[in-house]
Amino acid sequence: MKQISQRFSVTYHYAAYFTENLFSIENSLLTDTIFSETPPAKCLFVVDSGIAEAWPQLTQAIRQYTNAHADKMYLTAILTIEGGENAKNNQQTLHHILEAIHTYGICRHSYLIAIGGGAVLDVAGYAAAIAHRGVRHIRIPTTVLAQNDSGVGVKNSFNAFGKKNFLGTxxxxxxxxxxxxxxxxxxxxxxxxxxxxAIKVALIKDATFFEQIEKDAKALTARDSHAMQALIYRCAELHMQHIAQNGDPFERGSARPLDFGHWAAHKLESMSNYRIRHGEAVAIGIALDCLYAFHAGYLSESDTIRIINLIKNLKLPLSAPELFQxxxxxxxxVMAGINEFREHLGGNLTITLISSIGSGFEVHNINNSYMQQAIDSLRQAA
Ligand SMILES: NC(=O)c1ccc[n+]([C@@H]2O[C@H](COP(=O)([O-])OP(=O)(O)OC[C@H]3O[C@@H](n4cnc5c(N)ncnc54)[C@H](O)[C@@H]3O)[C@@H](O)[C@H]2O)c1
Ligand SMILES: [Zn+2]
Structure with a gap:
């Protein structure tokens, strides 16, 4: 038998930066992240329609900014696409971005700069990853969820066949x-x-962070930006550390601790036709898996109550009608979501649970009767 074997590795390095007024001309952060051997680099902006409506002056600001930094950036176009989950469901959106990459001659040395919520970042990142087998992309997340989780990671995605994130890179x-x-x-x-x-990652990794969220709950619901900034920073840091240090950044194995509470979340999102936001579904999914851990004897009653109370205090939902369908x-x-979760990951069913606040562990079986009890308990708690 003949064989040519090979092994190589690729090092990735990227940072999440925290700033204010990114497009004020004196803020050089964005232009500093752009590098081209033949400057200026072509830039295509993809903007979430929710952001475009809330910040009508943004387009003008981008034009002025790229003009002021014309030595490094060349603005080809600013594309506005529908925000929200529909961005990931609608084939036209994906086509629209790919077409713009084609029309404006965006190449592997150009930049696709996406500004928006997690859904727009997912589809824009996916388009950037598949066009020319990979165009450089910069993410400018504009929701709490995108700033603390979805925007700082390595995944891009698009929904297909009624399944969330069926396509992706x-x-x-x-x-x-x-x-x-x-x-x-x-x-x-x-x-x-x-x-x-943030509750999710605190529960599996960092009890001190969980306590901090408890302390800040009132400030957070009252839109205290200082408390929110601290939460976003720590949450992003824990996600990024996990990706870099846990030995499986591209999820080749079966475990996916950052998806704690997510098997039910993904199912509830699609059952509700995306009426339920991802973050809301995650709150329900966390509560459900904590109650399951309680019924299965893994988690104490006092920890379970603390978690349910925090979700309530943060005015996040504990249930939705779809949960009881x-x-x-x-x-x-909703329990069909367990098998769909396994199928999406491949390999053995691996669900992360917690044994106490801050300590995640994995199970490979879910007991149906405990899960039914957990759903019933959640109905009472809600
Ligand atoms: N890639 C990943 O690793 C990853 C991780 C977690 C979640 N996600 C995905 O992220 C998506 C959820 O993201 P999301 O919670 O940001 O919701 P979203 O992207 O659906 O945005 C919610 C709404 O807010 C609007 N919006 C965005 N920024 C705004 C702003 N600053 N002001 C006013 N309106 C604004 C949007 O137009 C939209 O209508 C889901 O599709 C989820 O699957 C991806
Ligand atoms: Zn999530």
């Missing part, structure tokens, strides 16, 4: 730039919903 960005000013125009719903990803017999329909 692992493709790290060149840089992530969080501008706290953008958060000012978020609806209260989107301001709060991203906090659930039983069209398919005597089990709750």
């Amino acid at each position: 692992f493709q790290p960005p060149v840089a992530v730039i969080n501008d706290s000013k953008f958060l000012e125009t978020l609806s209260q719903r989107d301001w709060l919903s991203g906090i659930s990803e 039983q069209l398919g017999g005597d089990t709750y329909d």
Whole structure:
């Protein structure tokens, strides 16, 4: 037998930066992240329609900024695409971005700069990853959830066949730039919903962070930007550390601790036709898996109560009608999400649970009767 074997590795490096007024001309952060051997680098901006509406002066600011930094950046176009989950459901959106990459001659040395919520960043990142097998992309997240979780990671995605994130790539960005000013125009719903990803990562990794969120709950619901900045920073840091240090940045194995609470979340999002926001679904998913851990004897009653109370105090939802839907017999329909989760990951079913606040662990089986009890308990708690 003949064989030619090879082994190589690729090092990735990117940073998440925290700033204010990113497009004020004297702020050089964005232009500093752009590098081209033949400057100026072509830049295509993809902007979330929610941001475009909330910040009508943004387009003008981008034009002035790129003009002022014309030695490094060449603005080809500013494309506005529909914000929200529909960005990931609508084939036209993806086509629109790919077409712009084609029309404006965006190449592997050009930059696609996406500004928006997690959904727009996911589809824009996906388009950047597949066009020319990879165009450089910079993420400018504008929601709490995108700044503390989805925007700082390595995944890009698009929904297909009624399945969330069915299409996607692992493709790290060149840089992530969080501008706290953008958060000012978020609806209260989107301001709060991203906090659930911080609760998630605190529960599996960092009890001190969990205590801090408890202390700050009132300030957070009252839109205290200082408390929110601290939460976003620590949450982003824990996510980025996990990706870099946990030995599986591109999720080849079966474990996915950062998806704690997510098997139910993804199912509830699609069952509700995306009426339920990702962050809201994660809050419900966390509560459910904590109650499951309690019924299965892994988690103490006092920790379970603390977690449920924090979710309540943050005005995040604990349930939704879809959670109790039983069209398919005597089990709750949401439980089909367990197998869909396994299928999406491949390999063995691996669900992260917690044994105490700050300590995640994995199980490979879910006991249906404990899960039914957990759903019933959640109905009472809500
Ligand atoms: N890639 C990943 O690793 C990853 C991780 C977690 C979640 N996600 C994905 O992220 C998505 C959820 O992201 P999200 O919570 O940011 O919601 P979203 O992207 O759906 O945005 C919510 C709404 O806020 C609007 N908006 C955005 N920024 C605004 C601002 N500053 N002011 C006013 N309105 C604004 C949007 O137009 C939209 O209507 C889901 O699709 C989820 O699957 C991806
Ligand atoms: Zn999530």
